[in-house]
Amino acid sequence: MGDATLLLQDFVFGARLLCLLSLMSVGSFALAGSIEDHCDLPQFDLSGQKAVSAEDCAKQCGQNASCKAFVFISGWGRCQFKSKPSSHKKITFYAGGNQSATPDARDIAAPAIDRDITSRDMKRVDGVKTAEECRKVCVDEPKCQAFTFIAGYDVCWLKDKTKAAIEKIFYCGEI
Numbered sequence: 080m081g082d083a084t085l086l087l088q089d090f091v092f093g094a095r096l097l098c099l100l101s102l103m104s105v106g107s108f109a110l111a112g113s114i115e116d117h118c119d120l121p122q123f124d125l126s127g128q129k130a131v132s133a134e135d136c137a138k139q140c141g142q143n144a145s146c147k148a149f150v151f152i153s154g155w156g157r158c159q160f161k162s163k164p165s166s167h168k169k170i171t172f173y174a175g176g177n178q179s180a181t182p183d184a185r186d187i188a189a190p191a192i193d194r195d196i197t198s199r200d201m202k203r204v205d206g207v208k209t210a211e212e213c214r215k216v217c218v219d220e221p222k223c224q225a226f227t228f229i230a231g232y233d234v235c236w237l238k239d240k241t242k243a244a245i246e247k248i249f250y251c252g253e254i
Contacts, residue, residue, distance in 0.1 A: 110137060110254065113252070114133045114252040115250065116133075116248055117170055117249065118150070118169060118170070119249045119251060120150050120168070120251050121166075121168055123164075124160070125159075125162050127158065127160070130151055131156060132151070133151040136150075136151035136158035137252050139158055139160075140158070140160055140252075140254050143160060145160070146160040147163045147253065148160075148165075149252055149254070150250065150251045151249070152248075152249055153247060154247045168231055171192065171193065171230040171231065172193055173190035173193075173210035173213070173228040173230065174225065174226065175187055175196075175217070175225065175244075176226075176238070176242070176244065185218070187214055187217050187218050188214075189211075190210035190214055193246055193248050194245065194246065194247060195247035196225040196238055196244050197245060198239070198241060198242050200236050200237070200238060201222060201237045202223075203234060203237075204237065205233065208233055210228040210230065212228075212235070213227075214228075216237065217237055220237055222239055223237045224239055224241040225238035225240070
């Protein structure tokens with residue numbers, strides 16, 4: 080092989096590589112920072128989509144011209160598009176439920192972090208400062224079978240039924 084043949088092969092390889100790289104960048108986006116966990120952006124909702132991960136949610140947001148920020152909710156597989164970023168709210172979910180086989184013999188479990196019990200809400204109690212305080216509010220309410228506490232919003236949700244807790248972590252980011 081001559082120098083001209085090698086040069087042509089290098090040129091063809093380089094052209095193919097440039098073509099491949101340009102195809103990969105179509106529909107790309109850039110995050111304006113990293114994806115944060117335990118984070119909510121409480122305003123400027125657009126639409127909600129299904130997503131399998133925070134990264135998938137970021138990708139979907141990046142492909143929507145109106146989307147400037149997003150919140151991914153694990154456990155629900157939900158991606159909430161935002162029209163613009165807002166102040167980041169640090170939040171953490173805690174949950175506990177009745178461990179007894181019968182609802183009348185209540186044994187409300189200690190709070191587990193990054194968990195939510197999605198059964199029907201019986202009552203919202205605002206101003207609760209800790210997950211353990213939320214558990215006590217549940218214990219003191221005769222009909223309460225489970226609770227979910229949202230640290231950062233200081234909200235305690237009392238539940239009239241218990242079921243298995245699901246993972247619940249909010250992730251947010253900006254495009």
